[in-house]
Amino acid sequence: MNYRINSSDIPNREARNSRYKRRCKSEIPIDEYVNSMGDSKYDATVIETLFNIKDTKCAICLDVLNQPTITSCKHIFCKECIRQSLRHKNECPCCREAITFESLSLLGQPKNKKEFSVRQNATTTSFVTACEHGYLNEVKEYIESGKVTDVNMKGSRSNGWEGYTGLMMAARFERLDVVKYLLSQTMIDVSIADDTVGWNALHCACYNNKKSMEILTLLLDHQTCTEKVINATDDVGRTPLDKAFYNNKSDLKSDIIKFMKAHGALQRNELERGRTHHYHKTNTSRYILQII
Ligand code: ZN
Ligand code: ZN
Numbered sequence: 001m002n003y004r005i006n007s008s009d010i011p012n013r014e015a016r017n018s019r020y021k022r023r024c025k026s027e028i029p030i031d032e033y034v035n036s037m038g039d040s041k042y043d044a045t046v047i048e049t050l051f052n053i054k055d056t057k058c059a060i061c062l063d064v065l066n067q068p069t070i071t072s073c074k075h076i077f078c079k080e081c082i083r084q085s086l087r088h089k090n091e092c093p094c095c096r097e098a099i100t101f102e103s104l105s106l107l108g109q110p111k112n113k114k115e116f117s118v119r120q121n122a123t124t125t126s127f128v129t130a131c132e133h134g135y136l137n138e139v140k141e142y143i144e145s146g147k148v149t150d151v152n153m154k155g156s157r158s159n160g161w162e163g164y165t166g167l168m169m170a171a172r173f174e175r176l177d178v179v180k181y182l183l184s185q186t187m188i189d190v191s192i193a194d195d196t197v198g199w200n201a202l203h204c205a206c207y208n209n210k211k212s213m214e215i216l217t218l219l220l221d222h223q224t225c226t227e228k229v230i231n232a233t234d235d236v237g238r239t240p241l242d243k244a245f246y247n248n249k250s251d252l253k254s255d256i257i258k259f260m261k262a263h264g265a266l267q268r269n270e271l272e273r274g275r276t277h278h279y280h281k282t283n284t285s286r287y288i289l290q291i292i
Helices: 013-023 030-035 041-051 079-088 113-133 136-144 166-172 176-183 201-208 214-221 240-247 253-262 268-272 284-291
Strands: 025-029 068-070 076-078 105-108
Touching: 025 030, 030 041, 030 105, 030 113, 068 079, 076 079, 113 136, 113 166, 136 176, 166 176, 166 201, 176 214, 201 214, 201 240, 214 253, 240 253
Parallel strands: 025 105
Antiparallel strands: 068 076, 068 105
Protein backbone atom coordinates (compact mmCIF):
# COMPACT_ATOMS: atom_id res chain seq x y z
CA MET A 1 0.00 0.00 0.00
CA ASN A 2 1.18 3.42 -0.74
CA TYR A 3 1.09 5.65 2.29
CA ARG A 4 2.39 8.65 0.53
CA ILE A 5 0.12 11.56 1.08
CA ASN A 6 -0.56 13.95 -1.67
CA SER A 7 0.74 17.27 -0.37
CA SER A 8 -2.43 19.01 -1.44
CA ASP A 9 -4.32 17.03 1.22
CA ILE A 10 -2.43 18.73 4.07
CA PRO A 11 -4.11 21.98 5.01
CA ASN A 12 -1.34 24.51 4.85
CA ARG A 13 -1.11 27.56 7.05
CA GLU A 14 -2.77 29.81 4.51
CA ALA A 15 -5.75 27.55 4.20
CA ARG A 16 -6.04 27.33 7.96
CA ASN A 17 -5.87 31.09 8.26
CA SER A 18 -8.50 31.69 5.66
CA ARG A 19 -10.76 29.23 7.47
CA TYR A 20 -10.18 31.19 10.66
CA LYS A 21 -10.95 34.40 8.87
CA ARG A 22 -14.25 33.00 7.77
CA ARG A 23 -15.08 32.28 11.39
CA CYS A 24 -14.22 35.72 12.71
CA LYS A 25 -14.40 38.81 10.54
CA SER A 26 -10.91 40.07 9.90
CA GLU A 27 -9.55 42.91 11.93
CA ILE A 28 -10.98 46.33 11.22
CA PRO A 29 -9.06 49.51 12.13
CA ILE A 30 -10.93 51.20 14.96
CA ASP A 31 -11.22 54.51 13.10
CA GLU A 32 -12.75 52.79 10.09
CA TYR A 33 -15.25 51.16 12.38
CA VAL A 34 -16.12 54.53 13.95
CA ASN A 35 -16.52 56.08 10.49
CA SER A 36 -18.90 53.34 9.46
CA MET A 37 -21.25 54.05 12.33
CA GLY A 38 -24.51 55.93 12.23
CA ASP A 39 -25.56 59.00 14.18
CA SER A 40 -28.16 57.56 16.52
CA LYS A 41 -27.93 58.23 20.23
CA TYR A 42 -26.81 54.64 20.77
CA ASP A 43 -24.07 54.98 18.15
CA ALA A 44 -22.89 58.17 19.81
CA THR A 45 -22.53 56.30 23.09
CA VAL A 46 -20.63 53.49 21.40
CA ILE A 47 -18.33 55.96 19.65
CA GLU A 48 -17.63 57.54 23.02
CA THR A 49 -16.67 54.11 24.35
CA LEU A 50 -14.48 53.44 21.32
CA PHE A 51 -12.66 56.71 21.87
CA ASN A 52 -12.04 55.68 25.47
CA ILE A 53 -11.26 52.08 24.67
CA LYS A 54 -8.05 52.06 26.72
CA ASP A 55 -10.03 52.75 29.89
CA THR A 56 -12.94 50.49 29.00
CA LYS A 57 -13.50 47.29 30.92
CA CYS A 58 -14.68 44.01 29.44
CA ALA A 59 -18.13 43.13 30.82
CA ILE A 60 -17.12 39.47 31.00
CA CYS A 61 -13.73 39.45 32.75
CA LEU A 62 -14.12 42.97 34.20
CA ASP A 63 -10.52 43.69 33.23
CA VAL A 64 -9.23 46.17 30.63
CA LEU A 65 -10.05 45.03 27.12
CA ASN A 66 -7.61 42.58 25.59
CA GLN A 67 -7.93 42.54 21.80
CA PRO A 68 -11.20 44.50 21.84
CA THR A 69 -13.83 42.78 19.75
CA ILE A 70 -17.18 44.31 18.86
CA THR A 71 -20.39 42.42 18.28
CA SER A 72 -23.10 43.17 15.72
CA CYS A 73 -25.11 44.67 18.59
CA LYS A 74 -22.09 46.94 19.21
CA HIS A 75 -21.04 45.57 22.58
CA ILE A 76 -17.31 45.28 23.14
CA PHE A 77 -15.46 42.44 24.86
CA CYS A 78 -12.00 40.88 24.90
CA LYS A 79 -11.62 38.65 21.87
CA GLU A 80 -11.12 35.50 23.95
CA CYS A 81 -13.89 36.34 26.43
CA ILE A 82 -16.58 36.73 23.80
CA ARG A 83 -15.37 33.73 21.79
CA GLN A 84 -15.53 31.53 24.86
CA SER A 85 -18.93 32.89 25.78
CA LEU A 86 -20.25 32.16 22.27
CA ARG A 87 -19.14 28.55 22.60
CA HIS A 88 -21.77 28.22 25.33
CA LYS A 89 -24.52 30.38 23.96
CA ASN A 90 -24.98 32.23 20.70
CA GLU A 91 -26.05 35.46 22.29
CA CYS A 92 -24.51 38.71 23.47
CA PRO A 93 -23.76 38.54 27.22
CA CYS A 94 -24.81 42.19 27.52
CA CYS A 95 -28.07 42.46 25.61
CA ARG A 96 -28.88 38.84 24.73
CA GLU A 97 -29.15 39.58 21.04
CA ALA A 98 -28.46 36.48 18.94
CA ILE A 99 -24.92 36.75 17.58
CA THR A 100 -22.43 34.50 15.84
CA PHE A 101 -18.65 34.20 15.59
CA GLU A 102 -18.90 35.54 12.06
CA SER A 103 -20.44 38.80 13.20
CA LEU A 104 -17.55 39.66 15.52
CA SER A 105 -15.09 42.32 14.47
CA LEU A 106 -11.68 42.57 16.05
CA LEU A 107 -10.85 46.27 16.48
CA GLY A 108 -7.34 47.03 15.27
CA GLN A 109 -5.07 50.04 15.53
CA PRO A 110 -6.48 53.16 13.84
CA LYS A 111 -5.40 53.53 10.23
CA ASN A 112 -5.05 57.26 10.61
CA LYS A 113 -3.61 57.48 14.12
CA LYS A 114 -3.22 61.23 14.27
CA GLU A 115 -6.71 62.08 13.11
CA PHE A 116 -8.18 59.45 15.40
CA SER A 117 -6.46 60.80 18.49
CA VAL A 118 -7.63 64.31 17.65
CA ARG A 119 -11.21 63.08 17.36
CA GLN A 120 -10.69 60.88 20.40
CA ASN A 121 -9.81 63.92 22.47
CA ALA A 122 -12.52 66.09 20.97
CA THR A 123 -15.54 64.83 22.92
CA THR A 124 -13.91 64.36 26.29
CA THR A 125 -12.06 67.62 25.93
CA SER A 126 -15.10 69.65 24.97
CA PHE A 127 -16.90 68.25 28.01
CA VAL A 128 -14.01 69.05 30.33
CA THR A 129 -13.57 72.54 28.88
CA ALA A 130 -17.33 73.19 29.13
CA CYS A 131 -16.96 72.40 32.85
CA GLU A 132 -13.88 74.59 33.04
CA HIS A 133 -15.73 77.55 31.51
CA GLY A 134 -18.88 76.97 33.53
CA TYR A 135 -21.15 76.28 30.55
CA LEU A 136 -23.81 74.48 32.57
CA ASN A 137 -26.24 73.90 29.69
CA GLU A 138 -23.54 72.38 27.54
CA VAL A 139 -22.38 70.17 30.42
CA LYS A 140 -25.96 68.98 31.00
CA GLU A 141 -26.43 68.32 27.29
CA TYR A 142 -23.34 66.08 27.22
CA ILE A 143 -24.60 64.01 30.13
CA GLU A 144 -28.29 63.92 29.22
CA SER A 145 -27.73 63.07 25.57
CA GLY A 146 -25.51 60.18 26.58
CA LYS A 147 -22.56 61.60 24.63
CA VAL A 148 -20.68 61.47 27.90
CA THR A 149 -21.33 58.17 29.60
CA ASP A 150 -18.75 58.50 32.35
CA VAL A 151 -19.02 61.72 34.30
CA ASN A 152 -15.49 61.13 35.66
CA MET A 153 -13.84 60.71 32.30
CA LYS A 154 -10.68 62.64 31.71
CA GLY A 155 -9.90 65.04 28.90
CA SER A 156 -7.68 68.00 28.15
CA ARG A 157 -8.27 71.37 29.70
CA SER A 158 -8.27 74.46 27.54
CA ASN A 159 -4.50 74.94 27.89
CA GLY A 160 -4.03 71.50 26.30
CA TRP A 161 -2.88 69.68 29.42
CA GLU A 162 -4.32 66.21 29.47
CA GLY A 163 -5.95 64.03 32.04
CA TYR A 164 -8.43 66.23 33.91
CA THR A 165 -12.01 65.54 34.95
CA GLY A 166 -14.80 68.08 34.53
CA LEU A 167 -15.20 68.27 38.31
CA MET A 168 -11.55 69.24 38.82
CA MET A 169 -11.86 72.06 36.33
CA ALA A 170 -15.22 73.30 37.60
CA ALA A 171 -13.88 73.23 41.18
CA ARG A 172 -10.70 75.01 40.24
CA PHE A 173 -12.38 77.80 38.31
CA GLU A 174 -15.24 78.16 40.79
CA ARG A 175 -18.06 77.15 38.49
CA LEU A 176 -20.49 76.61 41.33
CA ASP A 177 -23.51 75.59 39.20
CA VAL A 178 -21.43 73.03 37.31
CA VAL A 179 -19.93 71.65 40.52
CA LYS A 180 -23.43 71.30 42.01
CA TYR A 181 -24.68 69.55 38.88
CA LEU A 182 -21.71 67.20 38.63
CA LEU A 183 -21.94 66.29 42.31
CA SER A 184 -25.59 65.37 41.79
CA GLN A 185 -24.51 62.63 39.36
CA THR A 186 -24.51 59.20 41.00
CA MET A 187 -21.09 58.07 39.81
CA ILE A 188 -19.19 61.30 40.46
CA ASP A 189 -15.96 60.75 42.35
CA VAL A 190 -14.13 63.51 44.21
CA SER A 191 -11.11 61.30 44.87
CA ILE A 192 -9.80 61.04 41.31
CA ALA A 193 -6.40 62.64 40.64
CA ASP A 194 -5.37 64.24 37.35
CA ASP A 195 -2.75 62.64 35.10
CA THR A 196 -0.47 65.67 34.93
CA VAL A 197 0.30 66.74 38.50
CA GLY A 198 -1.79 64.34 40.56
CA TRP A 199 -4.25 66.82 42.03
CA ASN A 200 -7.76 65.85 43.06
CA ALA A 201 -10.74 68.24 43.06
CA LEU A 202 -9.83 69.45 46.57
CA HIS A 203 -6.30 70.41 45.49
CA CYS A 204 -7.91 72.37 42.66
CA ALA A 205 -10.38 74.21 44.89
CA CYS A 206 -7.81 74.97 47.62
CA TYR A 207 -5.39 76.26 45.02
CA ASN A 208 -7.63 78.73 43.30
CA ASN A 209 -10.93 79.43 45.08
CA LYS A 210 -11.32 83.04 46.01
CA LYS A 211 -15.03 83.83 45.87
CA SER A 212 -16.68 81.62 48.47
CA MET A 213 -16.37 78.48 50.53
CA GLU A 214 -19.35 76.88 48.81
CA ILE A 215 -17.45 74.61 46.46
CA LEU A 216 -15.14 73.33 49.18
CA THR A 217 -18.15 72.75 51.39
CA LEU A 218 -19.88 70.71 48.69
CA LEU A 219 -16.76 68.70 47.90
CA LEU A 220 -16.02 67.94 51.55
CA ASP A 221 -19.62 66.90 52.15
CA HIS A 222 -19.60 64.43 49.30
CA GLN A 223 -19.60 60.76 50.21
CA THR A 224 -16.52 60.01 48.11
CA CYS A 225 -14.52 62.66 49.99
CA THR A 226 -12.89 60.53 52.64
CA GLU A 227 -10.00 61.49 54.92
CA LYS A 228 -7.71 59.81 52.44
CA VAL A 229 -8.93 62.22 49.75
CA ILE A 230 -8.57 65.21 52.07
CA ASN A 231 -4.93 64.28 52.64
CA ALA A 232 -4.11 62.91 49.21
CA THR A 233 -0.66 63.91 48.01
CA ASP A 234 0.11 65.08 44.50
CA ASP A 235 3.17 64.17 42.42
CA VAL A 236 5.45 66.23 44.64
CA GLY A 237 3.83 65.17 47.89
CA ARG A 238 1.62 68.21 48.43
CA THR A 239 -1.79 67.89 50.07
CA PRO A 240 -4.85 70.08 49.34
CA LEU A 241 -4.02 72.02 52.51
CA ASP A 242 -0.54 72.71 51.11
CA LYS A 243 -2.17 74.14 48.00
CA ALA A 244 -4.17 76.58 50.11
CA PHE A 245 -1.14 77.38 52.21
CA TYR A 246 1.44 77.92 49.49
CA ASN A 247 -0.57 78.91 46.43
CA ASN A 248 -3.82 80.56 47.37
CA LYS A 249 -3.28 84.29 47.37
CA SER A 250 -6.87 85.37 47.92
CA ASP A 251 -8.65 86.84 50.94
CA LEU A 252 -10.26 83.46 51.40
CA LYS A 253 -6.94 81.76 52.11
CA SER A 254 -7.12 81.76 55.91
CA ASP A 255 -10.75 80.63 55.92
CA ILE A 256 -9.90 77.79 53.56
CA ILE A 257 -7.03 76.72 55.78
CA LYS A 258 -9.20 76.79 58.93
CA PHE A 259 -11.98 74.97 57.16
CA MET A 260 -9.72 72.27 55.74
CA LYS A 261 -8.02 71.76 59.11
CA ALA A 262 -11.41 71.34 60.75
CA HIS A 263 -11.94 68.47 58.32
CA GLY A 264 -8.71 66.77 59.30
CA ALA A 265 -6.54 68.25 56.56
CA LEU A 266 -2.80 68.09 57.12
CA GLN A 267 0.18 69.58 55.40
CA ARG A 268 2.83 67.47 53.78
CA ASN A 269 5.33 67.90 56.63
CA GLU A 270 2.71 66.91 59.20
CA LEU A 271 1.88 63.83 57.18
CA GLU A 272 5.55 62.97 56.89
CA ARG A 273 6.09 63.34 60.60
CA GLY A 274 3.46 60.65 60.83
CA ARG A 275 1.53 62.44 63.48
CA THR A 276 -1.60 60.62 64.40
CA HIS A 277 -4.60 62.80 64.33
CA HIS A 278 -8.02 61.64 65.24
CA TYR A 279 -10.24 64.04 63.48
CA HIS A 280 -13.89 63.63 63.04
CA LYS A 281 -15.48 64.92 59.92
CA THR A 282 -17.33 67.91 61.35
CA ASN A 283 -20.69 69.04 60.20
CA THR A 284 -19.69 71.51 57.53
CA SER A 285 -22.57 73.92 57.84
CA ARG A 286 -22.07 74.11 61.60
CA TYR A 287 -18.46 74.98 61.01
CA ILE A 288 -19.36 77.72 58.56
CA LEU A 289 -21.60 79.24 61.21
CA GLN A 290 -18.64 79.18 63.58
CA ILE A 291 -16.30 81.03 61.28
CA ILE A 292 -18.93 83.59 60.28
ZN1 ZN B 1 -12.64 40.07 28.89
ZN1 ZN C 1 -25.12 43.10 22.77
